[in-house]
Amino acid sequence: MGKLIHSTKLLTVGWVISILSACSMTNDAAPVEPVQSTTSRYDLTQMLKQVQMNSAEPLDSGAQFSPNKHHKTLVNYVEQMALDLVDTMQTELDTSIAVTSFVDLDASLNNSSQLGNQLSESFIHQLQKFGYGIVDFKTTDQITMNPRGDFVFSRDIEQLADQRIASHVLSGTLIYRSNGVEVNARIIDITSKRVVASSNKILPYYVLNNADIHLQRASIN
Numbered sequence: 001m002g003k004l005i006h007s008t009k010l011l012t013v014g015w016v017i018s019i020l021s022a023c024s025m026t027n028d029a030a031p032v033e034p035v036q037s038t039t040s041r042y043d044l045t046q047m048l049k050q051v052q053m054n055s056a057e058p059l060d061s062g063a064q065f066s067p068n069k070h071h072k073t074l075v076n077y078v079e080q081m082a083l084d085l086v087d088t089m090q091t092e093l094d095t096s097i098a099v100t101s102f103v104d105l106d107a108s109l110n111n112s113s114q115l116g117n118q119l120s121e122s123f124i125h126q127l128q129k130f131g132y133g134i135v136d137f138k139t140t141d142q143i144t145m146n147p148r149g150d151f152v153f154s155r156d157i158e159q160l161a162d163q164r165i166a167s168h169v170l171s172g173t174l175i176y177r178s179n180g181v182e183v184n185a186r187i188i189d190i191t192s193k194r195v196v197a198s199s200n201k202i203l204p205y206y207v208l209n210n211a212d213i214h215l216q217r218a219s220i221n
Contacts, residue, residue, distance in 0.1 A: 074211045075122060077203055081185050082126035084199035089187070091168065091196045096133045097187060098166035099124050105173040105184075114214050115181065115203075116174060123170055123185070135166040168196065180204040181215070 102116035103109050128134045136153075144151045172185035180202045187197040208215070 072204075072207050074118070074203065074207060074213070077183075077201055077207070078119065078122040078126055081183065081199040081201050082123060082130065084201075085127070085170075085185065085187060085197040086130050086132075088199070089197040091187075091189070093131055094133060095168050096135050096166045097127060097168045097170050098135045098137050099127070100169060100171040102172045102174055102183065102185070105175050109173075113174070115208065118213065119172070119183065119185075120170075127170070137165060164190070166190065176215070177202060181208065 099120045101112040102119045104111045104113070104116070124134050124136070138153045138155060140152055140154045142152075144154075168187050168189055170185065170187045172183055175182040175184070182200070182202050185199045185201075186195045188195055
């Protein structure tokens with residue numbers, strides 16, 4: 001009887017060991033579930049293709065940059081151009097300069113605008129600040145009074161001085177680009193026609209729009 005019990009215990013232990021061994025083999029054989037990465041997977045090839053397609057698309061030449069906030073004014077640009085003129089000036093400080101309207105760069109060179117006239121008015125002030133003698137040739141020899149006011153300026157050539165009162169003249173041209181108006185300014189020796197100073201600057205359209213400057217040609221009689 002004792003032998004039977006001992007044999008039964010051995011069989012039970014062997015059975016348990018067999019089951020544990022089978023479980024171990026089953027666990028070893030089972031495939032390990034892949035851990036899902038929390039990092040998103042990107043198709044780099046597709047991304048590169050998209051970048052190349054975007055860079056190949058033509059830019060809209062009519063699109064104009066217009067910042068929401070800026071502090072630039074027309075006076076700021078005229079100040080920079082005046083500084084360029086002074087830096088490149090090849091004449092004495094006591095030069096007398098007449099400032100005329102800036103004109104459109106066309107076949108006649110006789111068409112100006114509000115911008116062209118406003119530039120000339122601003123340059124008068126800026127160059128005088130640097131110590132140059134500015135001659136206002138639109139000043140008549142007498143003051144005209146009428147019910148509308150008192151006047152000393154005129155564009156009637158018969159009312160103006162018939163003698164040369166300036167040795168140099170400041171003027172320039174306007175070229176209308178897609179992003180703004182290109183201004184070419186220069187000071188010219190009236191006698192020799194030699195350019196003694198020059199400056200170039202593009203005035204962005206958003207600056208001109210904020211200054212309420214109309215680019216239509218001026219009708220000056």
